[in-house]
Amino acid sequence: MTKQFTGTDRVKRGMAEMQKGGVIMDVVNAEQARIAEAAGAVAVMALERVPSDIRAAGGVARMADPRITEEVMQAVTIPVMAKARIGHISEARMLEAMGVDYIDESEVLTPADEEFHLIKSDFTVPFVCGNKDLGEAARRIGEGASMLRTKGEPGTGNIVEAVRHLRKLNAQVRKIIHMNDDELMTEAKNLGAPYHVLLEIKHLGRLPVVNFAAGGIATPADAALMMELGADGVFVGSGIFKSDNPERFARAIVEATTHYQDYKLLVEISKDLGVPMKGIEIGRLEASDRMQDRVL
Amino acid sequence: MLRIGVLALQGAVREHVLSIEESGATAVQVKRLEDLEGLDALVLPGGESTTMRKLLDRYELLEPIRKLAEEGIPMFGTCAGLILLARNVVGQESHLGVMDVTVERNSFGRQVDSFEIDLYIVGFGESFPAVFIRAPHIVEVGKSVEVLAKHDGRIVLARDGNFLGCSFHPELTEDHRLMRYFVKLVSETTPGVVS
Numbered sequence: 001m002t003k004q005f006t007g008t009d010r011v012k013r014g015m016a017e018m019q020k021g022g023v024i025m026d027v028v029n030a031e032q033a034r035i036a037e038a039a040g041a042v043a044v045m046a047l048e049r050v051p052s053d054i055r056a057a058g059g060v061a062r063m064a065d066p067r068i069t070e071e072v073m074q075a076v077t078i079p080v081m082a083k084a085r086i087g088h089i090s091e092a093r094m095l096e097a098m099g100v101d102y103i104d105e106s107e108v109l110t111p112a113d114e115e116f117h118l119i120k121s122d123f124t125v126p127f128v129c130g131n132k133d134l135g136e137a138a139r140r141i142g143e144g145a146s147m148l149r150t151k152g153e154p155g156t157g158n159i160v161e162a163v164r165h166l167r168k169l170n171a172q173v174r175k176i177i178h179m180n181d182d183e184l185m186t187e188a189k190n191l192g193a194p195y196h197v198l199l200e201i202k203h204l205g206r207l208p209v210v211n212f213a214a215g216g217i218a219t220p221a222d223a224a225l226m227m228e229l230g231a232d233g234v235f236v237g238s239g240i241f242k243s244d245n246p247e248r249f250a251r252a253i254v255e256a257t258t259h260y261q262d263y264k265l266l267v268e269i270s271k272d273l274g275v276p277m278k279g280i281e282i283g284r285l286e287a288s289d290r291m292q293d294r295v296l
Numbered sequence: 297m298l299r300i301g302v303l304a305l306q307g308a309v310r311e312h313v314l315s316i317e318e319s320g321a322t323a324v325q326v327k328r329l330e331d332l333e334g335l336d337a338l339v340l341p342g343g344e345s346t347t348m349r350k351l352l353d354r355y356e357l358l359e360p361i362r363k364l365a366e367e368g369i370p371m372f373g374t375c376a377g378l379i380l381l382a383r384n385v386v387g388q389e390s391h392l393g394v395m396d397v398t399v400e401r402n403s404f405g406r407q408v409d410s411f412e413i414d415l416y417i418v419g420f421g422e423s424f425p426a427v428f429i430r431a432p433h434i435v436e437v438g439k440s441v442e443v444l445a446k447h448d449g450r451i452v453l454a455r456d457g458n459f460l461g462c463s464f465h466p467e468l469t470e471d472h473r474l475m476r477y478f479v480k481l482v483s484e485t486t487p488g489v490v491s
Contacts, residue, residue, distance in 0.1 A: 002447065004411040011410045014468045015429050018342050018375070021306040040350035042306060042343070078344055079407060079430065101407035101430070124408045258305050258351055259327065 039250030051155030087113025120144030138193030152215015220256030244274030307343020340377030396438030
């Protein structure tokens, strides 16, 4: 048999390429996973509590009980992602051993390490990580992340932070693409970004991995906005199963992500959807409640 | 120039568009019914087949695409696209059902089992870099189907007349030989177009 290479960059990044234009939904049990799959989700994120409930509950948020993740994996044929705490090597290895398709090294959970992220290139399973700007994005790619997402402010139902993060990242990427080679090293120093990642961005004319929007998407219009701003797809955390009518919200957000510039269609699918999740104004969050500021 | 559509509901659309343009044809993204007009061929990209099927149903694209296939418009499906084309899908209902093959989904395992290999393809000479991601494989082929590549005893690339389908993702590499093969197939079946 021809030699097979698993866990290569192409295989790990390629998996995220297949998710483009799609919606990845947070689910906490098999029933929600089935609803997500039926609505057209490209993947589900298995976790114990959605971000808004993590906020409400307080305390330490950890990797979900493996039983929940396994139930979700058995319930659907689409890929299943799961969250590990930042820097928690053992949680990540356990998820890999269970065969989850993607790990989110996530600031939504309480960090296990406030200084160091995982060296994700050591793993066969691919990782997605959050970012607020190019410095964070490039460091995560440098550590081996195969997919990115904006951090936004999870569990708030407020899109403002995700918009801020995506606009900033895209502006910084545009700047890199138009820089001369001799300016890149200083830019790497200023951003705290690995030089070779910036070089790769310049040569490709884009990020080398897919970048989804996440953190605050609550309506079809929010999903369409993030696509309009250049996201490759969207994660919806609390926005679906904390809404009045999860089936309809899930379906409508899938359609809005595909047809984000078809404004008449967006009007139709947004009608009579019911009440979206209750949101939180970002200014009202205590500094310690801002998940986006965890481990940069 | 040939106009080749890429079903753009979800998945690796950008890569196929680039590959089509590298191969000397014009790429058209297909999201709605009117985008199907005047196409010489259609590419069904990699992505999530269950998601694509839901969206094909919701926007009433399944029957019109099947009709084009029956009229002889060539189609090329990669991974999820192969699943959409297949006459039979193990354990579930088929989608377009136009290519005389039976496929099994996720048949190489989950993402941690995804892999790349150097693949031997009939008539290609030098090996082809093939990336398999939660890939399906072809379990069975009809009489008229030509098997073009196998890996580990499993069929991973086949042609059934105007339909070409593979388990892997040629669009994730810089090697455009398979897309060129398809464009050539299209030009041979499209009267009056010089590619």
